[in-house]
Amino acid sequence: MTRLWNEPADFADEMIDGFVAANERYVRRVPGGVVRSTVSPAGQVAVVVGGGSGHYPAFGGLVGPGLAHGAAMGNLFASPSTQQVYSVAKAADNGGGVFFSYGNYAGDVLNFDAAQERLRAEGIACETVTVTDDIVSATPADKHNRRGIAGDLTVFRIAAAAAEAGADLAEVSRLARLANERTRSFGVAFTGCTLPGAVEPLFTVPEGRMAIGLGIHGEPGIDETDIPTADALAELLVERLLAEVPDGVEVAGARVVPILNGLGSLKYEEMFVVYRRIAQLLTDAGLELVDPHVGEYCTSFDMAGTSLTLFWLAGAGEESELAPLWDAPVDTPAYRRGSVAPQQRVLVTDATADLVAEIPDADEASRAAAQTVLAAVRTIVDTVDTHVDELGRIDAIAGDGDHGIGMQRGSHAALAAATAAVDAGAGARTTLARAADAWADKAGGTSGALWGVILNAVAAKLADEGRPDAAAVAAGVAAGSRGVTDYGKAEVGDKTLVDALVPFSTTLTGAVDSGAGLTDAWRAAADAATRAAARTAELLPRMGRARTHGQNSVGTPDPGAISLALIVTAIAETLAAETRATDDNEKESANA
Ligand SMILES: Nc1ncnc2c1ncn2[C@@H]1O[C@H](COP(=O)(O)OP(=O)(O)O)[C@@H](O)[C@H]1O
Numbered sequence: 001m002t003r004l005w006n007e008p009a010d011f012a013d014e015m016i017d018g019f020v021a022a023n024e025r026y027v028r029r030v031p032g033g034v035v036r037s038t039v040s041p042a043g044q045v046a047v048v049v050g051g052g053s054g055h056y057p058a059f060g061g062l063v064g065p066g067l068a069h070g071a072a073m074g075n076l077f078a079s080p081s082t083q084q085v086y087s088v089a090k091a092a093d094n095g096g097g098v099f100f101s102y103g104n105y106a107g108d109v110l111n112f113d114a115a116q117e118r119l120r121a122e123g124i125a126c127e128t129v130t131v132t133d134d135i136v137s138a139t140p141a142d143k144h145n146r147r148g149i150a151g152d153l154t155v156f157r158i159a160a161a162a163a164e165a166g167a168d169l170a171e172v173s174r175l176a177r178l179a180n181e182r183t184r185s186f187g188v189a190f191t192g193c194t195l196p197g198a199v200e201p202l203f204t205v206p207e208g209r210m211a212i213g214l215g216i217h218g219e220p221g222i223d224e225t226d227i228p229t230a231d232a233l234a235e236l237l238v239e240r241l242l243a244e245v246p247d248g249v250e251v252a253g254a255r256v257v258p259i260l261n262g263l264g265s266l267k268y269e270e271m272f273v274v275y276r277r278i279a280q281l282l283t284d285a286g287l288e289l290v291d292p293h294v295g296e297y298c299t300s301f302d303m304a305g306t307s308l309t310l311f312w313l314a315g316a317g318e319e320s321e322l323a324p325l326w327d328a329p330v331d332t333p334a335y336r337r338g339s340v341a342p343q344q345r346v347l348v349t350d351a352t353a354d355l356v357a358e359i360p361d362a363d364e365a366s367r368a369a370a371q372t373v374l375a376a377v378r379t380i381v382d383t384v385d386t387h388v389d390e391l392g393r394i395d396a397i398a399g400d401g402d403h404g405i406g407m408q409r410g411s412h413a414a415l416a417a418a419t420a421a422v423d424a425g426a427g428a429r430t431t432l433a434r435a436a437d438a439w440a441d442k443a444g445g446t447s448g449a450l451w452g453v454i455l456n457a458v459a460a461k462l463a464d465e466g467r468p469d470a471a472a473v474a475a476g477v478a479a480g481s482r483g484v485t486d487y488g489k490a491e492v493g494d495k496t497l498v499d500a501l502v503p504f505s506t507t508l509t510g511a512v513d514s515g516a517g518l519t520d521a522w523r524a525a526a527d528a529a530t531r532a533a534a535r536t537a538e539l540l541p542r543m544g545r546a547r548t549h550g551q552n553s554v555g556t557p558d559p560g561a562i563s564l565a566l567i568v569t570a571i572a573e574t575l576a577a578e579t580r581a582t583d584d585n586e587k588e589s590a591n592a
């Protein structure tokens with residue numbers, strides 16, 4: 001149970017501020033996360049990790065000599081935005097290129113990849129290895145789609161040790177890929193976890209039961225049993241991991257690092273009882289145990305659960321290039337091995353004050369249209385607030401249950417940004433563009449990135465002069481639809497928001513081209529989106545987090561498609577009301 005917060009919406013930011021205040025000898029705050037507060041050698045590859053908050057010590061707790069140079073820290077259980085990843089990488093860059101590594105989750109992949117493309121376009125070399133160690137989340141043949149859990153630690157450590165040893169970006173990436181290939185994890189959970197301010201846990205496990213393979217965000221597992229004895233649990237964990245030894249590794253005589261990870265509220269003493277039997281079983285299997293770890297390395301708030309990771313340093317008789325790297329010293333806020341020489345502190349002279357970008361000039365007609373944009377964003381907030389619990393419920397069927405929370409974070413941030421823009425006299429384009437950036441920056445997650453793409457694409461077709469016509473709005477929505485499919489790679493039928501967005505866009509464009517006014521065209525398009533969203537219940541998800549156990553979601557519609565349909569349906573009525581108000585104003589002016 002999480003008990004201490006001020007405002008739940010501020011929890012992640014305030015947590016990071018407190019973490020930095022307690023660890024200034026290791027880290028300093030930058031927009032989007034933290035970077036080392038100590039000097040790194042010029043030209044050293046910068047290892048940037050990251051992901052959602054709620055998994056401490058992942059990810060800020062792993063920043064320091066011998067491990068990461070920076071961590072992009074998203075909101076609770078939501079990936080950092082593209083802007084956050086980009087700004088952390090820029091602050092961490094030592095001129096030797098940037099190496100990204102993070103757990104393989106849809107939102108992280110979208111945002112880190114987009115940041116990587118921006119950096120590459122600026123001439124900064126970047127490479128990425130996503131962590132895919134959770135053997136339950138996909139078959140061995142599909143292992144590149146597996147989720148990342150406590151295996152983050154082994155991949156991050158190997159990459160960072162190689163960078164500290166002077167390896168170039170290509171060599172750091174090669175060794176990190178090898179480490180990822182040699183890392184396998186398997187977890188169980190006894191309870192769910194409760195995010196700050198939530199009345200109910202994000203997910204639950206029945207009393208007295210154990211969920212097998214449950215994800216670190218409550219993604220469904222593969223089985224459920226009564227809670228076993230500590231020895232029986234050890235036997236289950238070891239049996240599953242010895243059943244999937246990395247290719248080319250001979251077990252008897254192999255050298256392996258066992259890592260028993262606590263998910264947040266399992267006691268160390270309980271884990272030591274389990275580890276006692278794990279050590280016996282691994283030794284009986286002929287393995288040489290190297291540097292055993294028992295502790296919390298990747299948590300899930302207050303979840304009671306544990307995972308075993310086996311990091312295969314070398315097969316029997318194999319010369320290990322990973323072992324010397326694993327021995328390298330590390331000194332971070334939450335993880336220390338060996339002894340690291342005293343470090344020189346970075347002299348931070350530039351106060352990174354938030355520069356409020358200038359508001360471009362706008363004419364009266366566009367400022368009036370900006371009021372309509374603001375009304376539409378307010379309608380989005382009201383719609384999401386009304387349906388937040390239902391959106392979370394359907395997202396929990398095969399996802400992580402945070403779709404409603406993520407849409408709330410994004411839409412509320414968008415409303416604040418749009419309100420500030422309108423108050424500053426912004427036109428329609430600037431108002432919507434500010435709202436789009438705020439949404440993507442605050443929401444994180446897959447839907448946060450994608451709604452940022454949609455709203456920015458519509459904004460780009462508006463202007464800060466004159467009142468936009470129906471054709472401009474339809475063109476913006478069409479550009480947004482193309483942007484989502486180009487960026488997220490989903491197609492109609494993959495059970496994503498694309499299933500609602502594409503029919504919405506094509507119907508809107510068709511109606512406008514046929515001479516319909518914006519309100520009527522938007523209503524027809526919203527009806528098409530609503531029908532399409534409902535039909536996603538028949539589909540099996542092929543993209544995003546829901547893909548892992550997608551069969552659970554057949555019979556339930558896709559949450560992203562539902563939220564989009566609800567939003568565009570509500571906005572139809574807002575447009576109608578705004579149109580009536582504009583017509584009335586024009587009649588009054590004509591009669592005056
Ligand atoms: N590649 C994709 N393209 C388009 N939409 C996607 C894609 N992947 C996931 N989605 C949408 O994102 C929704 C989940 O949003 P969100 O809760 O933010 O995801 P997560 O928590 O996994 O980051 C899904 O219901 C789906 O509509």
Ligand SMILES: O=C(COP(=O)(O)O)[C@@H](O)CO
Nearest residue numbers: 051052077078079105107445
């Ligand atoms: O779940 C996380 C990010 O994935 P999303 O797809 O953005 O939800 C995070 O907790 C681990 O990085």
